[in-house]
Amino acid sequence: MESQTVSQPEFPLFDFCNPKLKPGSDEWASTCKAVREALEDHGAFLVLYNKVDDSIYDSSRQLFDLSTEAKMRQTSDKPAHGYVGRTIASPLFQSHAVDNPSSLQDCQKFARILWPSGNDFFCEAVNAYAKGLVELDQMLKRMVCESYGINTQKCESFLESIRYVLRFYKYFPTQTDEGEPGVLPHPDTTLFTILHQDTEGLEVQNKHDQWVRLEVSPSLFCVVAGDAISVWSNDRICPRYHQVMVKTKTRPRYSIGLLSYAGQDMSPPEELVDDQHPLRYKQFNHYQYLSAIATREGLRSDYQHRLKEFCGV
Numbered sequence: 001m002e003s004q005t006v007s008q009p010e011f012p013l014f015d016f017c018n019p020k021l022k023p024g025s026d027e028w029a030s031t032c033k034a035v036r037e038a039l040e041d042h043g044a045f046l047v048l049y050n051k052v053d054d055s056i057y058d059s060s061r062q063l064f065d066l067s068t069e070a071k072m073r074q075t076s077d078k079p080a081h082g083y084v085g086r087t088i089a090s091p092l093f094q095s096h097a098v099d100n101p102s103s104l105q106d107c108q109k110f111a112r113i114l115w116p117s118g119n120d121f122f123c124e125a126v127n128a129y130a131k132g133l134v135e136l137d138q139m140l141k142r143m144v145c146e147s148y149g150i151n152t153q154k155c156e157s158f159l160e161s162i163r164y165v166l167r168f169y170k171y172f173p174t175q176t177d178e179g180e181p182g183v184l185p186h187p188d189t190t191l192f193t194i195l196h197q198d199t200e201g202l203e204v205q206n207k208h209d210q211w212v213r214l215e216v217s218p219s220l221f222c223v224v225a226g227d228a229i230s231v232w233s234n235d236r237i238c239p240r241y242h243q244v245m246v247k248t249k250t251r252p253r254y255s256i257g258l259l260s261y262a263g264q265d266m267s268p269p270e271e272l273v274d275d276q277h278p279l280r281y282k283q284f285n286h287y288q289y290l291s292a293i294a295t296r297e298g299l300r301s302d303y304q305h306r307l308k309e310f311c312g313v
């Protein structure tokens with residue numbers, strides 16, 4: 001695989017700060033189509049969005065400054081929803097996740113496990129940030145449904161069933177001059193992942209197998225398609241490989257992702273199954289998929305075939 005790094009305009013960019021972008025407007029209809037095409041052609045795109053506050057990184061620092069013992073306490077019984085510490089394979093990487101962060105109560109539940117007397121500052125910041133990003137995620141998925149002509153009621157019940165996780169990442173600085181992998185190339189298991197970074201490092205693979213290194217801005221987000229959106233779209237949208245290449249030598253890199261999961265068993269909607277697109281997947285249970293990946297070595301490492309092996313027709 002070629003691994004030349006190219007500049008960013010490779011991926012479509014959508015301005016969601018634009019107040020004219022309202023359902024029903026001409027702008028909305030053309031953006032629905034363009035978002036769907038971006039997902040089909042690239043599996044990723046960039047978004048400008050200003051409804052969330054960059055000060056969330058203060059909360060992220062508080063979280064990672066806790067002792068390893070505190071961070072390792074169990075906060076969720078769902079698979080792949082907890083703390084991930086540094087390993088020999090990923091020595092710079094650490095991550096932690098808040099399940100259902102758009103509920104203030106669930107933020108408080110998480111915080112009380114890590115800080116015995118709670119942490120109102122953390123809970124309020126995380127909850128506000130997650131609500132802003134969930135709004136973006138729901139708008140994007142609604143646009144994709146609209147562009148595919150999915151029945152409105154079916155679209156709304158799909159949106160309601162989605163479960164969210166806000167995942168925090170911290171990468172230690174590298175000692176090398178050439179940079180060091182923070183996360184090796186992989187696709188996510190999600191429907192979508194919406195990523196933000198406070199320091200450069202995120203690289204997304206383009207159609208020509210080149211790595212595109214993304215710029216940093218408080219309002220710049222990257223949406224990447226995960227495995228589960230292949231099921232929903234009946235393979236019209238494919239997961240996009242991405243990686244983190246750490247080049248900072250002085251301070252840690254922080255990033256944040258809003259991860260979306262199907263909260264109910266899911267099959268492609270009938271609008272996306274036809275003669276040219278025969279049904280490619282059996283009914284899909286997202287949490288069973290996460291468990292299977294966590295426990296079955298074959299599925300964990302085989303990014304290209306794991307979804308088909310799990311639920312392909």
Ligand SMILES: O=C(O)CCC(=O)C(=O)O
Nearest residue numbers: 169183195197202244255
């Ligand atoms: O830190 C980032 O920007 C991305 C992390 C990531 O892709 C992952 O852990 O799945």
Ligand SMILES: [Fe+2]
Nearest residue numbers: 186187188242
């Ligand atoms: Fe990822």
